[in-house]
Structure formats: C-alpha cells, structure tokens
Amino acid sequence: MAVTTADVAAVKASRVDQRHRTGAARWGVLAGAVVVAVVMLVPFAIMLLNAFKSPGDYSQNGPLSWPQALYFEGVQNFWTRTDFPQKLWNSFLISGVVAVAGTLLSLLNAYAIGVGRIKGRLWVVTVFLLATMLPQEALIYPLFTMAQEVGLSNSPWSVIIIFTVIQSAFGTYLLASVLGTFPPALLEAAALDGAGRWTVLWKVVFPIVRPTLSVLMIFFFIWTWNEFFIPLVMLTTNDTQTVPVALASLQGDRMMDAPTTNAGALISLLPALIFFLIFQRTLTRGVTAGSVK
Amino acid sequence: MTSETLEARADAATAAPARRRRRTPHWVPYLPYLVPGLIGFVAVIGIPFVMNVWYSLHKWKGGLAPMTFIGVENYANLLHDEQFWTSFRNSVSMIVAMVLVPTLIGLVLAAVLFDYLGKKFGSRTAAVLRATYYLPQILPVAVAGVLWNWILNAQTGAVNEFLRSIGVTNPPNWLGDPATAMPSVMLVLVWVQIGYPVVIFMSALQRVDPELYEAAELDGANWWRRFRAITIPQIRPETFVVVLTCTVAALKVFGPIYVLTRGGPEGSTLVPSYYSYLNFFDKSKVGYGAAISNVLTLVILVVAVVILVAQSRSERKEREGV
Numbered sequence: 351m352a353v354t355t356a357d358v359a360a361v362k363a364s365r366v367d368q369r370h371r372t373g374a375a376r377w378g379v380l381a382g383a384v385v386v387a388v389v390m391l392v393p394f395a396i397m398l399l400n401a402f403k404s405p406g407d408y409s410q411n412g413p414l415s416w417p418q419a420l421y422f423e424g425v426q427n428f429w430t431r432t433d434f435p436q437k438l439w440n441s442f443l444i445s446g447v448v449a450v451a452g453t454l455l456s457l458l459n460a461y462a463i464g465v466g467r468i469k470g471r472l473w474v475v476t477v478f479l480l481a482t483m484l485p486q487e488a489l490i491y492p493l494f495t496m497a498q499e500v501g502l503s504n505s506p507w508s509v510i511i512i513f514t515v516i517q518s519a520f521g522t523y524l525l526a527s528v529l530g531t532f533p534p535a536l537l538e539a540a541a542l543d544g545a546g547r548w549t550v551l552w553k554v555v556f557p558i559v560r561p562t563l564s565v566l567m568i569f570f571f572i573w574t575w576n577e578f579f580i581p582l583v584m585l586t587t588n589d590t591q592t593v594p595v596a597l598a599s600l601q602g603d604r605m606m607d608a609p610t611t612n613a614g615a616l617i618s619l620l621p622a623l624i625f626f627l628i629f630q631r632t633l634t635r636g637v638t639a640g641s642v643k
Numbered sequence: 644m645t646s647e648t649l650e651a652r653a654d655a656a657t658a659a660p661a662r663r664r665r666r667t668p669h670w671v672p673y674l675p676y677l678v679p680g681l682i683g684f685v686a687v688i689g690i691p692f693v694m695n696v697w698y699s700l701h702k703w704k705g706g707l708a709p710m711t712f713i714g715v716e717n718y719a720n721l722l723h724d725e726q727f728w729t730s731f732r733n734s735v736s737m738i739v740a741m742v743l744v745p746t747l748i749g750l751v752l753a754a755v756l757f758d759y760l761g762k763k764f765g766s767r768t769a770a771v772l773r774a775t776y777y778l779p780q781i782l783p784v785a786v787a788g789v790l791w792n793w794i795l796n797a798q799t800g801a802v803n804e805f806l807r808s809i810g811v812t813n814p815p816n817w818l819g820d821p822a823t824a825m826p827s828v829m830l831v832l833v834w835v836q837i838g839y840p841v842v843i844f845m846s847a848l849q850r851v852d853p854e855l856y857e858a859a860e861l862d863g864a865n866w867w868r869r870f871r872a873i874t875i876p877q878i879r880p881e882t883f884v885v886v887l888t889c890t891v892a893a894l895k896v897f898g899p900i901y902v903l904t905r906g907g908p909e910g911s912t913l914v915p916s917y918y919s920y921l922n923f924f925d926k927s928k929v930g931y932g933a934a935i936s937n938v939l940t941l942v943i944l945v946v947a948v949v950i951l952v953a954q955s956r957s958e959r960k961e962r963e964g965v
Binding site: 376379380382383384386387390391393394396397400408409412413414455456458459461462463465466467468469474477478480481483484485486487488489490491492493495496511512514515516518519522547551572575576578579582583593594595597598601607608611612614615618619622623626 | 668669670671672673674676677679680683684686687688690691692694695698705752755756759760763764768772775776778779781782783784785786787788789790791792793794799801804805808834837838891894895897898901902915916919920923924929932933935936937939940943944947
C-alpha cells in the first residue's frame with residue numbers, strides 16, 4: 351500500500367500533538383499520585399512529630415508543630431511500663447518458631463500432595479484452603495479450654511502450635527501447587543540413583559523450592575507478628591503478651607498521654623518495618639522465582 | 644495467580660498419574676509425610692471446630708459451670724437479636740471499606756503507576772509510590788488502630804487539636820458519636836487496605852503483553868479505553884483473588900474494631916467477630932458466642948463459594964469467548 355505524504359504528515363502531527371498534551375498532563379497525574387502518597391504518610395508524620403514532643407508542648411502548640419525540644423520520656427515511659435524487651439522477645443519467639451515450623455510442615459504436606467500425588471489430594475487441598483477462611487472466633491473457645499487441659503494456658507507454646515497449623519494450611523495450599531509442577535525428570539533421575547523419598551525431598555526438591563520457602567517463611571513471620579486476636583485471648587498475663595497486644599492493652603491507661611501513645615506506636619511498628627526492609631529484596635526475588643516456576 | 648496455577652495443575656494431575664496409579668499405588672509411601680500435618684490440623688482446627696458446634700447447642704457460662712443441652716435455641720434467639728443483625732449489617736460497611744473502595748482505587752492507582760507514571764517518569768518513581776501505598780499493610784493492624792484511635796480522639800487527638808487551633812469550637816467526637824464512628828472506622832480501614840490491591844495488581848500487570856498496549860496506542864485508544872479494554876480483562880484472575888481474600892478478611896475483621904471502638908458507640912460499629920468475642924469472654928454466654936461464630940463461618944464459606952464459582956464461570960466464558 352502506498353502511504354501518502356499527507357498521511358505521514360497527519361500521523362506526525364497527531365504524534366506531536368499527543369506528546370504535547372501528555373507532556374502537560376503527566377505532571378498532573380504525577381501530582382495526583384503523590385497527593386495520595388502524602389495522605390498515606392500523614393499519620394506516620396503526625397506520629398513522628400508527636401512521639402518526641404513534651405505533653406505541655408503538645409497542648410500548647412498542637413499536633414502539627416515541630417517539637418520545641420526533643421523529649422524522650424514518652425519512649426522511656428512506654429519502654430519501662432510495658433517491659434518492652436520482654437514483649438519483643440515474646441513476639442520474636444512466637445513468630446520465629448512459627449515461621450520455621452510452619453514452613454517445614456507446609457513442605458512435608460506439599461511433598462505428599464504435589465510430588466507424591468496421594469489419592470484424594472484435591473480434597474485435602476480444598477479442606478486446607480477452607481480452613482484458612484475460618485474465623486478464629488469459631489476455634490478460640492475450644493482452643494482456650496484445650497490449652498488449659500494440657501497445661502499450656504498462658505503459654506507462648508499454645509500460640510506457637512496454633513499458628514504453625516493455621517499458617518501451614520495456607521502454605522500447603524500454595525506449595526502444593528508449586529510442587530505439582532515439579533519437573534518429573536529430576537525425580538526420576540534421583541530414583542534411578544537409588545535415592546529414597548526422604549533423600550529426594552532434601553537433596554532434590556528442597557534446594558529447588560528454597561526461594562519459595564524463604565518467601566513463605568518471611569510471610570509467616572510477619573503475619574504471626576501482626577496477629578492480634580489469638581494472642582489477646584490465649585496470653586492472659588503481662589509477661590507473656592506480644593508487642594501488638596501490649597500496646598493495645600495500655601489503651602485508655604492514664605499514663606498514655608500523646609507522646610507516650612505515639613512513642614509506643616512508633617517502637618511497636620519499628621520491628622515490623624525493619625524486618626520488612628531487610629527482607630524486601632528476598633520477597634521480590636522469591637515472588638518472581640515462584641511465578642516463573 | 645495461585646488459583647490459576649492450581650487449576651492448571653489439577654487438570655494435568657488428573658490426566659497423567661491416572662495411568663501410573665493403576666500399576667502401583669504409587670502414592671501410598673508418601674502418606675507418612677502428611678501425618679504431622681494432619682495431626683496438627685485435626686488437633687488445632689478439626690476438633691475445636693466440632694467442639695464449637697457442640698458448644699453452640701448448649702447454654703454454658705464457660706469453665707466449670709454446668710452445660711445444659713438446649714438444641715438450636717441459641718440459633719433461634721439469634722434471629723430476634725437486634726445486635727446480631729446490626730453486626731452483620733455493619734459487615735456490609737466493612738466490605739465497602741475493605742473490598743470495594745480499595746479494589747476500585749487500587750485498580751486505577753496500579754494502572755496509573757504501571758502504565759503511565761512508570762513509563763513517563765521511570766520505574767523507580769513507580770516503585771517508591773507503590774512502597775508508600777503499601778506501608779500501612781506491613782504494620783500490625785492493632786498498632787495502626789491505636790495510632791488512629793489517638794489521632795481521632797475527641798479531646799486530645801491530633802485532628803481535633805488541629806480543628807480547634809483553626810477556630811472550630813466544637814469539633815465532632817469522631818469515634819464516640821454513633822453518626823461519625825462508622826465512617827471514621829471505614830476511613831481507617833481504607834487507609835490500611837489500599838496498598839494490598841495496588842501491589843497485587845501491579846505485579847499482575849507485569850505479565851500482560853506490552854504489545855497489546857502498543858497496538859491499542861497505535862490504534863489511537865486513549866488511556867481510559869486501554870484501561871477498560873486491556874488492563875481490567877487481563878488482570879481479572881488477580882481481581883478475583885483480591886476480592887475473595889479481602890471479603891473474607893472484611894467478614895472476619897476484629898483487631899481494628901477492638902482497638903478503635905470496641906463495637907461502640909451504641910453498637911454502631913459492632914461486627915460479628917467482636918460480638919461473638921463479647922459473648923465468649925465478657926458476657927460469659929459461651930453457647931451463644933459459639934452460635935454467632937458458627938453463623939459467621941457459614942456466611943464466610945457461602946460468600947467464598949459464590950466468589951469462587953463466579954471466578955470459574957468467568958474463566959470458562961473467557962476461554963470459550965476467545
């Protein structure tokens with residue numbers, strides 16, 4: 351087909367026109383997206399401004415002023431009042447053990463379902479998937495009673511056992527679909543070499559799905575760290591509480607003035623933030639690795 | 644994404660090993676690997692769930708108090724319980740705040756970041772904006788709730804201190820007034836929730852063939868038409884995943900309500916999970932609390948099944964249509 355010069359000119363003109371229009375519009379769109387980002391950040395900014403501001407300064411100059419002098423008593427108050435290092439340790443112990451044990455349990459389940467292709471596996475996966483949707487309220491009272499019967503009431507281990515199973519229900523669902531596409535050639539080669547199932551799991555399957563497992567582990571850690579309801583019910587005394595429960599249970603307390611509340615919120619969210627920043631790279635890498643598979 | 648791969652796998656699985664299985668029950672030696680998981684599942688989810696159903700058929704104050712079997716009386720009472728109905732009506736508001744609004748805004752934000760700002764200003768700009776939107780998602784929701792509870796506090800909160808400083812004499816009691824409590828809670832939940840769809844949708848857009856956009860652009864389709872004709876249909880699987888997970892989360896929501904309003908004032912923000920918690924541990928009506936949680940379970944499962952069926956239908960229609 352012949353292309354007339356008029357056509358070319360028209361196309362060029364419209365291109366130029368478009369570029370010109372989008373040139374102005376793109377700054378508007380960027381401004382809109384930035385405004386949304388600022389709105390998302392405002393509560394954090396307010397928290398930072400008021401975490402280090404004395405109560406007098408706050409009532410005089412309001413929430414938006416720069417602190418007149420750095421005031422650390424809010425942090426100190428919260429830190430000593432909650433015995434924060436202990437809460438940190440409780441949260442860390444629970445989340446850490448759940449992350450490792452939950453991933454291990456997911457791997458074992460998924461190995462039987464995805465690689466072993468056991469009979470009725472679709473049912474097993476469906477039941478696990480439905481279990482992830484159950485409201486925790488439908489399990490809590492029996493779990494509470496059972497924990498008392500086996501002597502685990504107010505023990506971090508009750509929470510660890512519960513979350514290991516709950517997280518692994520999701521993990522099994524996810525990993526089973528990953529292992530279901532595991533290259534059979536690798537498995538057959540290993541079998542020809544005389545490797546047993548246990549050896550195949552750790553020498554062949556494990557190294558290959560390790561990126562997915564590390565993502566799962568990080569998710570389990572963050573999710574368990576952020577959990578609220580089950581720790582609130584199961585951990586009944588001060589010395590066993592996790593970080594979010596400790597902060598929430600101080601609400602309405604008389605010592606919780608503006609700086610203490612903000613300082614408390616700040617140091618309670620810092621571990622989650624730090625953890626996320628450290629592992630953000632692993633997460634992105636692992637997610638892509640998982641999707642390629 | 645996961646549901647898609649799972650289904651693809653299931654198709655392949657039913658086709659391939661059916662042949663192999665007939666020769667030897669190949670799968671039997673793998674059963675021991677499932678044992679620890681099954682024991683845990685039965686102990687932590689199976690037995691408690693059955694026990695909870697059993698409790699719901701009783702009048703019981705909990706602990707060592709006597710249990711009286713009353714059949715379905717708890718469920719019958721629920722039907723006349725105004726607070727019970729209120730709690731489920733409030734679940735609709737939770738779905739608006741945690742599913743509808745975040746998904747719609749998330750779709751637009753993800754498309755703008757990926758398809759427009761990412762191309763005009765570089766992917767770093769898009770990545771930074773995405774991380775900012777996602778920030779509230781990584782902190783414990785109870786911590787976010789405590790922070791917002793203070794920000795919205797009538798006397799000492801940041802919002803009202805600010806309003807008073809600019810001359811508003813009688814600023815609203817955001818979380819303490821039945822008229823403003825629910826909208827305030829919803830606003831907080833939108834803030835918490837919005838990053839999740841943005842991140843999921845942006846990763847979904849990465850697998851859309853860029854040539855589709857280029858072809859549409861050459862055809863003179865503007866951004867809005869490309870958004871409607873390419874972006875939305877292409878990331879439909881992820882939209883279903885987001886809608887499903889967020890709806891389930893909205894029906895289950897507990898932490899934000901606990902730290903923001905405790906269901907008040909006057910039950911204006913009462914939700915089913917908090918209502919059952921109240922009955923379990925505050926009113927010592929264990930059987931009644933169990934009944935509420937079982938109804939909630941049923942509602943969640945029905946809603947989940949409806950969404951999953953809608954998803955498989957839309958997938959089938961798409962396969963037939965193309």
